[in-house]
Amino acid sequence: MNIGCVQETKWVGSKAKDVDGYKLWFSGKSMYRNGVGILVDSELRDQAVEVRRVNDRMMAVKLVVGGFTLNIISAYAPQAGFDEEEKRRFWEDLDGVVGGIPPTEKLFIGGDFNGHIGSTSGGYDDEHGGFGFGVRNGGVSLLDFAKDFGLVVANSRFPKREQHLITFRSSTAATQIDFLLLRKEDKGLCKDCKVILSENLTTRHKLLVMDLGITRKKRKRVTDDLPRIRWGSLTLSSAQEMEEKLMAMGAWESRGDVSSMWDRTASCIRETTRDVLGVSRGRRGRRRGDWRSPGKGGSKESSVREVGRQQK
Template identity: 40%
Template sequence: MVLRLVLGVEVVVVVCAYAPHVGLGDQEKREFWDCLNGVVRVVSREETIFVGGYFNGHIGKDSDGFQIVHGGFGFGDKNKPGRDLLDFAMAHDLGILNSFFRKRDSNLITFTSGGRNTQIDYLLIRQHDRRQWRDCKVIPGETATAQHHLLVADVVLREKVTTMERKGRYRIRWGNLKGTNITMFKDKVISTTAVHLVGDANQMWEDMAASITQVAKETLGVTTGRTTGEKESWWWNEDVQSKIKDKQQSLRDLLRCTNKGERWRLRETYKNARREAKKAVTEAKIQRIDGCMHAWKQRRGSMICSRLLKPGSVEDMT
């Protein structure tokens, strides 16, 4: 019996098997294994498969040449049906789960009858899902059917990671607003926003914001949205770029050098270059912040002056 489940983004195939019991002919046993081979063979590698059932065979307590599929913690002695199960597991790269965890005999015995204890019920999972195995044991006090104890496995099912490229947020390169770009940006904004100064106030604001954003994209450019290599520093200038290149070059020279005495000199050179790069970054940040504060003060002063020059402003202040 085959049950296919869809859990999140993962497809889980559960196969329940019941092998022919002792006393039946070899032909019936061969038909069973041929049928089970056909069922497991059509399950794709992208799907998680669990094969469990009553296999009427003993795999033994030792692996004995089946270390890949047998964990070495079985019960009893190996017999012919158990060897057939091991061969089946080898053919399909399946691990017999309840042989990979060291347990007491009471947590390994799956079948009890007439004072005889055996292990004939097994759970099989693909080897490449081995990281998902957590535990497998028999619960002695619980019976699944008459004479069979409950076999339980703890398995972690993980969602598959998508291979789609993670897209970032596109940003306008406002750092390019300098030099001739200032005049170009200003002229384009004035020419494009003048047509939006009619109508409802909310609509005027939305039209102007969209127009200014479009002009900024055309004039200043935008990032690609990727995080690697796209970090734009507002304090970046030519001096900082030059100092950082010197630091990187000195580090490369230090790593390539094999002479002990020369390495000491290159290490000092690298330390000096790194110190100069940090100093250049700090100075660039201070200059940009001072420039922004100066521009803000000028703008603030012009707004105050224009407010004072309005008719009636002197009387209001007094």
């Protein structure tokens, strides 16, 4: 697992620390209630560019991965027994955080929302994938929020057995109250989302996992316009010719200090290889792949002079 969102941690403070190879950022006020955190593994931890702790129910971490900006939000909604004012503040805070994220950036929310979205979409076809669990009760707030911001509930998009949908199980109830959300336009990145039965976060909550396929862009190799030695034309005969020239130039003579010996040897090798193998002309004014070589536009001597001019 690369990134984890945890809720009801009951860790006090706004801090960060290392935990079993992960970087953990957390936010909490009381050791008796609430608290949220986000964990990022060793591969991605150095890609974090911003950490925002809203309160003890919400925080966000921004990562730049392979040319993409990822916003990870961990949220913990008030339970059904809390007053309506606290619930209202939670959704207003979440609206403010999500509303401040540019649409060009990726958004992923992992949270314990303490509501049931139900087994069917029921009027929320774009937000609910039609593969939920149980009867809708209190989940309308989450679906309305998803509708307002163009999000989809990831763990309602894949047909699963009930045991892979239930995120909370007690001696008296089995429910789905933990959800993962992402933008609708990014739902193609989500390859799967389900509960891992063998992993318990507590005695009652199960680990909910979403598989994302985000390809890291390879960095383009930076090349300059200077001519390059034609190493591709190296043959046994040209190697023998270079060896004879290097011996005649005294490239291997051991005189002076180490630095002067190295400079002399390296200079002899560069001069000899350019002379024997030739050099490319570079990309200035020529097609890619054109070479400056004997018999194709100049002699060995002229190709070496060309290098000297461009290096100056």
